[in-house]
Amino acid sequence: MKQQKTNVMRLLDSAGIRYEAKCYTPDEDDLSGTHIAEQIGLPPEQVFKTLVLRGERHGVSVFCLPADRTVDLKRAAELAEEKKIEMVPVRELLALTGYIRGGCSPIGMRKQFPVFIENSCRSFERITISAGVRGIQLLIRTDDLIRFTGAKEVSVAI
Numbered sequence: 001m002k003q004q005k006t007n008v009m010r011l012l013d014s015a016g017i018r019y020e021a022k023c024y025t026p027d028e029d030d031l032s033g034t035h036i037a038e039q040i041g042l043p044p045e046q047v048f049k050t051l052v053l054r055g056e057r058h059g060v061s062v063f064c065l066p067a068d069r070t071v072d073l074k075r076a077a078e079l080a081e082e083k084k085i086e087m088v089p090v091r092e093l094l095a096l097t098g099y100i101r102g103g104c105s106p107i108g109m110r111k112q113f114p115v116f117i118e119n120s121c122r123s124f125e126r127i128t129i130s131a132g133v134r135g136i137q138l139l140i141r142t143d144d145l146i147r148f149t150g151a152k153e154v155s156v157a158i
């Protein structure tokens with residue numbers, strides 16, 4: 001069976017950035033990053049999820065953090081220079097980013113949003129992010145991901 005090429009993969013290919021696709025069987029009842037980490041055989045702290053948040057002043061920001069952690073909304077608001085920030089409702093995710101819940105990637109969103117990545121990513125030479133669809137994670141060099149997305153390294157996970 002030939003693996004599908006996602007938009008994220010095409011963007012990385014065109015930039016000359018190498019990655020390794022890690023396929024898994026998505027579970028509609030458990031879209032958690034820890035479940036995905038189990039399926040692809042990596043520790044949850046190496047599997048990064050992408051969260052899309054919105055504030056009132058500057059709008060949308062993207063936060064990437066380890067699968068087993070949650071975002072500190074107060075700290076995220078500070079980083080995004082917002083008084084208050086909250087998760088974008090799931091029903092708005094596809095129209096806003098081009099991705100569905102469980103398949104959201106910091107690469108290739110419909111619009112370029114500021115990206116923040118938990119600085120624990122530096123514990124690993126390579127981490128995974130979603131390939132833009134449920135069922136595929138991409139193992140990518142941490143430096144390449146940060147450079148390609150323009151991500152700011154921050155401490156935002158709890």
